[in-house]
Structures are given as C-alpha cells and as structure tokens.
Amino acid sequence: MSLARHGAPSDTVYSMITDELDLDGRPNLNLASFVNTYLDPNARSLLTSNLAKNLADNDEYPALLSFSTRCVSILANLWNASPSQTAVGSPTVGSSEAIHLAGLSLKRRWQARMKSQGKNIHDPGPNIIMGSNAQVALLKFARYFEVEARVLPVSEKSNFCLDPEAVRENVDENTIGVFVILGSTYTGHYEPVERVCEVLDEVEREKGWGVDVHVDAASGGFVAPFAYAGAGQKWNFELPRVKSINVSGHKYGLVTPGIGWIVWRDEKYLPEELIFELHYLGGTEKSYTLNFSRPGAQVVVQYYNLIHLGFGGYREIMENCLANARVLSRALEQTGWYKCVSDIHRPVNNNNNNNISNVAGKIKSAVEGAINEGQEEKETSAGYTPGLPVVSFRFADEFKREFPHIKQEDVSLLLRARQWIIPNYALPPSENHTEILRVVIRESMSFDLLDRLVTDIIQVTEQLIDHDEVDLSIIRKQSRQRHPNRKKDREEKQQGKDQKKESVKEKVEDGAKRLERGIHRSVC
Numbered sequence: 001m002s003l004a005r006h007g008a009p010s011d012t013v014y015s016m017i018t019d020e021l022d023l024d025g026r027p028n029l030n031l032a033s034f035v036n037t038y039l040d041p042n043a044r045s046l047l048t049s050n051l052a053k054n055l056a057d058n059d060e061y062p063a064l065l066s067f068s069t070r071c072v073s074i075l076a077n078l079w080n081a082s083p084s085q086t087a088v089g090s091p092t093v094g095s096s097e098a099i100h101l102a103g104l105s106l107k108r109r110w111q112a113r114m115k116s117q118g119k120n121i122h123d124p125g126p127n128i129i130m131g132s133n134a135q136v137a138l139l140k141f142a143r144y145f146e147v148e149a150r151v152l153p154v155s156e157k158s159n160f161c162l163d164p165e166a167v168r169e170n171v172d173e174n175t176i177g178v179f180v181i182l183g184s185t186y187t188g189h190y191e192p193v194e195r196v197c198e199v200l201d202e203v204e205r206e207k208g209w210g211v212d213v214h215v216d217a218a219s220g221g222f223v224a225p226f227a228y229a230g231a232g233q234k235w236n237f238e239l240p241r242v243k244s245i246n247v248s249g250h251k252y253g254l255v256t257p258g259i260g261w262i263v264w265r266d267e268k269y270l271p272e273e274l275i276f277e278l279h280y281l282g283g284t285e286k287s288y289t290l291n292f293s294r295p296g297a298q299v300v301v302q303y304y305n306l307i308h309l310g311f312g313g314y315r316e317i318m319e320n321c322l323a324n325a326r327v328l329s330r331a332l333e334q335t336g337w338y339k340c341v342s343d344i345h346r347p348v349n350n351n352n353n354n355n356i357s358n359v360a361g362k363i364k365s366a367v368e369g370a371i372n373e374g375q376e377e378k379e380t381s382a383g384y385t386p387g388l389p390v391v392s393f394r395f396a397d398e399f400k401r402e403f404p405h406i407k408q409e410d411v412s413l414l415l416r417a418r419q420w421i422i423p424n425y426a427l428p429p430s431e432n433h434t435e436i437l438r439v440v441i442r443e444s445m446s447f448d449l450l451d452r453l454v455t456d457i458i459q460v461t462e463q464l465i466d467h468d469e470v471d472l473s474i475i476r477k478q479s480r481q482r483h484p485n486r487k488k489d490r491e492e493k494q495q496g497k498d499q500k501k502e503s504v505k506e507k508v509e510d511g512a513k514r515l516e517r518g519i520h521r522s523v524c
Contacts, residue, residue: 025416025419025421026419028444028449029419029420029421030421031420031421031422031438031439031440031441031453032421032422032423032438032440033421033440034185034218034219034248034251034252034440034442035250035251035256035257036250036251036252036253036254036255036256036442036443036444037442037444038254038442038443038444039254039255039256039301042304042308043301043304043305043308046297046300046301046304047256047297047298047300047301048297050296050297050300051295051297053295053296053297054293054294054295054296055068055091055293055294055295055296055299056292056293056294058285059285061296064296064299064300065285067299067300067302067303068090068091068299070303071091071261071299071302071303071306072087072088072089072090072091072261072263073087074306075089075221075247075261075263076089076237076263076265078225079221079225079236079237079245079263080236080237080238081237081263081265082237082265082266085265085266086266086267087237087263087264087265087266087267088263088264088266088267088270089261089262089263089264090261090262090288090289091249091259091260091261091294091298091299091302092246092259092260092261092262092289092290092291092294093258093259093260093291093294093295094248094250094257094258094259094260095135095137095216095218095246095247095248095260096137096140096260097260097262097289097290097291098246098247098260098261098262099137099138099141099179099214099216099246100137100140100141100144100145100290101262101274101288101289101290102214102244102246102262103128103138103141103142103145103147103176103177103179103214104141104145104274105243105244105264105269105270105271105274106128106176106177106212106214106243106244107126107145107147107176108271108273108274109176109212109269109271110126110174110175110176110177111126112271113210114173114174119173124148124174125146125147125148125174126146126147126148126174126175126176127147127148127149127150127172127174127175127176128141128142128147128148128149128150128175128176128177128178128179129150129152129167129170129171129175129177129178129179130149130150130151130152130162130178130179130181131151131152131153131154131161131162131163131181131184131191131428132151132152132153132154132428132429132430133154133160133161133162133181133184133185133186133428134151134179134181134216135181135185135216135218138179138216139151147176150170150175152166152167152170153166153428153429153430154428154430154431155430155431156431159184159187159189159343160184160186160187160189160341160427160428160431161181161184161187161189161190161191161192162178162180162181162191162192162196164192164195164196164198164199165199167196167199167200168199168202168203171200171203171209171211172209173207173209175209175211176211176212177211177212177213177214177243178196178200178211178212178213178214179214179216180192180193180196180213180214180215180216181215181216181217181218181220182215182216182217182219182220182221182224182231182235183217183218183219183220183223183224183387183388183390184388185219186392186427186428186436186438187341187342187343187387187390187392187436187438188325188342188344188387188388188389188390188391188392189342189343189387190220190224190231190232190235190386190387190388192233193213193215193231193233193234193235193236193239193242194233194234194235194239195233196213197213197239197240197241197242200213200241201241211241212241212242212243212269213239213241213242213243214242214243214244214245214246215235215236215242215244215245215246216246217235217245217246217247218246218247218248218251218260219248219251219252219388220235220388221245221246221247221248221252221253221261222247222248222249222251222252222253222254222314222318223252223318223321223322223388223389224386225314226311226314226315226317226318226319227315227318227319227322227381227386228315228319228380228381228382229322229348229380229381229382229383229384229385229386230386231386232385232386237265242265243264243265243269244262244263244264244265244269245262245263246260246261246262246263247260247261248260248261249261249298249302250298252318252321252442253302253305254305254309254317254443255298255301255302255305256298256301257298258295258298259295259298259299259301259302270288274288275287275288276288317443318389319380319381320443321389321441321442321443321445322344322381322384322389322441323379323381324389324441324445324447324450325342325344325345325389325390325391325441326344326345326384327450328391328439328441328450328453328454329342329344329345329391329393330345331454332391332393332454332457333393335458335461336396336398336399337395337396337399337461338393338394338395338396338399339393339394339395339396339397340391340392340393341392341393341394341427341434341436342387342390342391342392342393343385343387344384344385344387344388344389344390344391345384345385346384346385347383347384347385348383348384348385349383388440389440389441389442390438390439390440390441391438391439391441392436392437392438392439393436393437393438393439394408394434394435394436394437395408403464403465406464406465408424408435408437409424409435410464411424411437411457411460411461411464412424412437414460414463414464415456415457415460418456418460420453420456422437422438422439423437423438424436424437425438439453
C-alpha cells in the first residue's frame with residue numbers, strides 16, 4: 001500500500017474507517033484481555049482534555065510531573081516500602097517497559113558486584129530465572145539485553161507457576177535475579193514470592209550468592225493489596241530481597257492503555273548509569289525510561305483513580321471482580337461439563353496449596369473489620385484461594401470420554417459468533433497437552449453480563465453435543481443468531497440438561513443475592 005497522491009473527503013474516510021472498525025470485537029466482551037475498558041465520565045473527561053500533553057515535557061507541564069511523583073509515592077506505600085528508605089519509580093508505557101528497566105537494573109547491579117570481586121562478566125555471562133508461564137515481556141528482556149533466560153518448567157503441582165525448589169537447582173553466581181509473577185496470565189495463581197525469597201536466603205547462606213527478586217505484578221499489584229485474601233503470603237517490599245515491583249495501570253489500575261509503573265524499594269537499587277540528566281526545552285530533568293515521548297493523560301487518570309477511589313473504592317471493585325469469578329467458576333463446574341484449572345473459587349482450607357500461610361489470621365481480621373464497620377457479615381475473598389479474578393477451565397474428563405468428537409476450541413469459536421472473545425490455548429510447554437479456556441473478570445463485568453455469559457456457554461455446549469458429526473460451517477451459520485430457536489422435541493431429550501441448567505441458575509442467583517448485599521458494583 002502506498003500513499004495516495006490526492007486525499008479524500010473527511011466524511012468519506014471517516015465512514016470507511018468506522019465501517020472497518022465495526023469488524024473488531026467489542027472491548028467489553030473481550031474476556032481474553034486484562035486491559036481495562038471502563039472509565040467513569042470524569043476520568044474520561046480528564047483523559048480527553050489532556051491527550052495532547054507529552055509526559056516528557058516536564059517543564060511545560062509541571063502538574064504531570066507532580067501527579068507522577070505522587071502516584072509513585074502512593075504505590076510505594078501501598079507495597080510496604082520502608083519509611084527509612086527512599087523509594088523511587090517512574091511511569092512507563094506499560095509493564096513491558098517497566099520489566100525491561102527492572103531487568104537492566106538487576107543486570108547492572110550484578111555486573112558491579114562481579115567486577116568488585118574481580119570476576120568475569122562475559123564468560124559464561126549473566127542469566128535470569130523465570131517460570132515457563134512467564135509473559136513474553138520477560139523473555140524479551142533476556143533476548144534484547146543479552147541475558148540467558150533460564151525458563152523453568154511448571155506443573156500442576158506448582159499450580160502451573162514457578163517452583164521454588166527448581167529455582168534452588170538452577171541458580172548460580174551468574175544469576176542476576178529471579179522474575180516472580182504476582183498473577184499468572186494462564187490461571188491467575190500468585191507465584192510464591194516469599195518462598196522463593198526464603199530459598200534464595202538459604203542459597204546465599206550456603207554459597208554466598210546474593211540474588212535479588214523482581215516482582216512482575218502487572219495485574220496482581222492492584223488486586224492483592226485490596227483483596228481481603230491478600231496474596232496469601234508476603235510478596236512486596238516487606239521482603240528485603242524484593243528490590244523492584246512493576247504494575248500495569250491500564251489493567252486493574254483501571255486506566256486505559258498505556259500506562260505502567262516501576263518502583264524500586266530504594267534509590268540505591270537504581271544504578272546511576274541508567275539515569276540520564278536531560279536538558280530539554282529550557283528545563284533539566286532526570287530520566288530512567290526507555291521511551292522519551294509518552295502520553296501524559298493516562299498519568300492524570302491514574303492519579304484521579306487513586307484519589308477518587310481510595311483504598312475502600314479499589315477494595316470494593318476488586319472484591320466484586322473476585323466474587324464474580326467465583327460465581328462463574330461454580331456455575332461452570334455445576335454443569336458437570338467443565339472443570340476449573342484456576343482455584344479462585346476454592347476455599348483455602350480445601351486447597352492443597354502449601355504456599356499459603358497465615359491465612360486464618362487474615363480471614364479473622366477481615367471479618368471482624370467488616371463487623372466493626374457496622375456492616376452485615378458478607379462473603380469476601382478472605383476464605384478463598386488468593387489470586388487474580390481469572391477463570392481458567394477445560395472440558396471435564398467424563399465429558400471428553402462421552403463426547404470425544406467435540407473439540408474445546410469449538411466452544412471458543414461459537415462464543416465468538418455470539419461476540420464473546422474467550423481464548424482457548426495450551427498451558428505452558430511442560431503442560432501443553434492440556435488446553436484451557438480463560439475468562440478475565442474486569443470491573444466492567446456486570447452481573448447481568450455474567451448471567452448472559454453462563455447462558456451462552458451452556459447453549460453453545462449443548463449445540464456441540466447435539467452434533468454427532470460436528471459440521472463447523474453449519475454451526476457458524478446457526479451461531480449468528482443471538483437467541484437460536486430450540487427444537488420442539490428438545491424438552492424430552494434434554495431433561496437431564498435442563499436439571500443441570502436449573503442448578504447452575506441457582507448458583508448464579510445465589511451469587512446475585514450476595515452481590516446485592518454490598519459487593520457488586522455495576523458499571524455497564
């Protein structure tokens with residue numbers, strides 16, 4: 001495609017582009033993405049009125065710089081930075097940039113330590129440890145900045161997350177750090193940050209290797225601090241070995257793309273050689289980002305959210321997301337057709353996750369706190385497995401035996417015909433024989449929308465069951481109808497299924513009653 005010699009009328013081009021954009025999915029029904037899709041009217045107004053502001057122009061837009069500094073301070077305190085240290089940080093265009101900056105600081109500190117000991121930094125060179133469930137940004141850091149990526153296999157036993165004992169077996173004196181993920185994108189599980197730090201403490205006592213941890217809290221950084229369940233164990237700057245944390249403001253920070261944050265526990269952990277002093281447009285500033293020009297509007301909205309919502313507002317939203325995730329999980333498993341790989345709906349006492357500690361105390365304090373505030377006792381996340389509001393599920397084994405001709409990807413395909421975007425993909429490499437469907441619950445998931453989703457999943461599954469020989473071309477055609485007509489003889493053939501649907505409906509309605517008691521916050 002090349003640029004036309006002459007332009008076209010504005011209205012014509014606008015219509016052409018909007019027509020093509022109509023073919024895109026609807027963001028609110030894109031349940032594959034963690035990215036926030038809702039802004040309240042005031043936040044939207046702030047966004048549009050500040051679209052033209054460049055965050056790099058600090059001298060021209062001093063308020064942007066001030067908001068940025070305040071956001072870093074709020075996040076540092078939220079993540080338990082020590083008052084005796086000087087936390088530093090910066091907005092980024094997303095968690096990818098933040099992770100690269102964190103990785104670079106790990107590498108530079110390792111180089112300085114090795115040089116001070118008179119050791120070679122080139123042979124065999126630096127390495128960094130992460131689980132095979134790591135998001136691609138972590139792998140990009142290793143490839144782009146010439147660090148060996150030691151990608152450790154995950155398993156069902158480790159909740160498809162990084163295994164601390166595998167870290168012990170793979171760390172050496174050339175390990176610049178360990179990436180630990182607070183919220184796996186596969187199943188929503190939190191990786192055991194505290195246990196990884198304990199293993200590294202033991203390694204340092206035995207070998208003398210001081211290996212730091214960076215926490216990739218792209219999603220969990222705005223969920224764990226507010227949820228009654230917390231993260232199940234320590235994960236932030238309470239742990240001395242955690243030197244930096246990143247988060248995506250455009251995920252559960254409730255801003256639009258693209259805004260991320262990187263915070264170091266103290267300024268001494270940000271190597272001076274990564275800091276540039278810039279003299280630009282008559283001003284002087286210090287910069288330690290990979291990008292120069294960056295949108296400033298998202299910083300304004302992030303600051304607005306932090307001030308407007310406060311701790312209580314964020315807690316209400318995150319608890320609502322987690323409650324909706326539990327309702328969806330229970331409804332899916334109640335059908336008998338699906339099994340959840342995620343554990344967000346499983347009570348802590350019935351969970352085999354040995355990484356969770358001191359939960360009983362957290363539950364007690366959370367419940368007592370609610371009662372003391374004069375609220376009626378209601379279900380919170382405190383009694384459940386900590387994690388992101390993510391529901392990962394697959395066909396139950398019995399279902400696969402009974403209907404071997406049905407492929408799980410067909411469910412995703414038919415739901416897409418109903419405008420839902422729910423991906424079907426394999427678990428990390430060592431477990432890639434298992435495929436999962438994944439739903440990300442965001443603030444914009446109202447209860448009515450959740451009810452519609454459950455209904456559509458049931459109807460789509462029934463549709464597949466009714467076809468002994470699945471003809472996808474016919475199914476696609478039928479699926480274009482939002483409410484397909486039922487066959488007249490369906491009642492007799494589907495009595496068992498109707499009973500299951502009634503049971504599922506009860507689960508959903510039960511969830512609705514709980515949400516009406518104060519957790520639910522509909523924004524649709």
